[in-house]
Amino acid sequence: MIKETKISVIVPVYNVGIYIARCAQSLFDQTLEDIEYIFIDDCSLDDSIAVLKQALENYPARKQHIKIIRHQENRGVATARNTGLDVAKGKYIGWVDADDWIEREMFEKMYNTAESGQADLVWCNFMMTFADSSYENKQQVAEDPKTYLQALITGEMKGMLWNKLIKRQVFSKNQIRFLNGSNLGEDRNVLIKVLFYCNNITHVEEPLYHYMQLNTGAITRDTNTCRVYEEIDNTRDIVCFLREKNVDWVLDSHIHDFMFRSKRKLLNAIDLIHFEKWAGIFPESNGLLYKSTLRIRHKILGFLAIHKIWGLLRLWINVKKRYQTSKT
Template sequence: MKKKVSIIIPIYSAETYIASCVQSLFDQTLADIEYIFVDDCSLDDSISILKRILEDYPARKGHVKIIQHKENRGVATTRNTGLDNATGKYIGWVDADDWIEPDMFEKMYNSAESKQADLVWCNFRMTFTDSSYENQQQVAEDSKVYLLSLIKGEMQGMLWNKLIRREIFLENQIRFLDENNLGEDRNVLIKVLFYCNNIIHLEELLYHYMQFNIGAITRDMTPRRVYEEINNTRDIVCFLREKNVSWIPDSDLQNFMFRSKRKLLYTTDLIHFEKWANIFPESNRLLYKSYLGMRHKIVGFLAIYKIKGPLRLWINIKKRYQTSKT
């Protein structure tokens, strides 16, 4: 029989944090949960720890799927594997280095059922080494308003504080963009919101987002990751244009494109500056009134007009400075 909720947990070398995550999952007050752990070729004992903890929860054993990739595929493909194996009426997401309140999915499921919601989201606490604060996720309970707030950068695009009706994914063939692992959740969330009729904000702190993991992909700002975010942005823009979404101002869409490529201006390789100028070129006019610092506006100008001599000089100075700091 179909479960009420499927929870998808991507795993990659999370042995330091996974115990508290798994315990909080198995301690959920909602009994009818399907757990889908997708191991993307972890290099540590994450799965051994998971299996050891599972022995303490015999009632959960029949509800657990552990799927292991034969090769490392990245979080986007890992999420797709989770979707392929989910059978619940609703889908939730938890990152392996976070933990959740024991009644999180019972409260979110009950809220979704009582109000016939396609999507429910809750508040969360961000915890750092020396501080923490609650993020209240305030936005109108309107899918268009929420979608626009994501485009404008006013809301973050995480999935782990959401419960989403699985039929939204199935009916509209919503998938993550394989091998593009930065901004992949925002890409999917925007598409989900486009198809949602009713969304609900549960004003309770139920998710704990832990910022101790220095290896987390969100901290990886290498050019490869920037291009992955750009690809997800391009996919979103194509989707919105194909759907003739006219209620998003073009100025907001161009700002969205500009923000996704801005980190290429922080690199130390001429090819990335050249690519920056040619990616979403219609957004280049926003350079001069952007929040970027003056030096990045200058190198952006040099890149747009292909003035390579000063660019090379800037790159050499930056490389020498970085070398001197190490």
């Protein structure tokens, strides 16, 4: 009988040449030996993979446990994660972003915690690191799948995967995959589905992951209008899943608020079509506009879109475009 690998770590890679050396070193320095590393090169245009291979030269014992898979075209992080899942052999799946790094004992501690508690999912605290400061995010919620899932819907908890260790069987048995082409909120989408099928989850109260807010490309991508629609697609997929599974323990009011939050960034748009779409996407959530925490101007813009007062919206868009042009 072939011994099962303890952990498969999936690392999407795209243009992270200046960050990946530190990430790779922290991965290969892990105190847990039985780890499979799966790097998905999403058609990087820089030297990311060359830097990775150079870092690997310092860890000859790890070479037999490394898989580097290259996409022939850039397909996005959601598809890269799916590619990793398709080839992973570990009992548990771990996730690391290539511009972050982890503590040496992260996966050993999380694996031991999962095994001792017979957990389907383990999560840990993490450090938020900026150019001139850092702080610990404690990510505390009750160790109960339903409570955690509800916290993801309300926004009390964030949907990242990189501080999680998840039993691979949860993915394979329930055919959980990422929504190809929808690369914002893709991790939260999958995490909600994973939690629905989990029987037991537990928490390691140590900051074992370092989330680096230095990659401006990763930070600014969330403001791209196309990415907003990708987040909306993931939200729609989540809502459909919850309804198909008859999840009546998540309040409708929380789901409506979840819908509303997923489309709010469209109110920053400078094209009329996006305001038209904003009004038509999840229209059952539009009533939340007036009691939301949005700025007054966004509430006014939302009101104009709901009531199809396109003339005033065009005026606003023209003024905003002229102002932006004057600043360049």
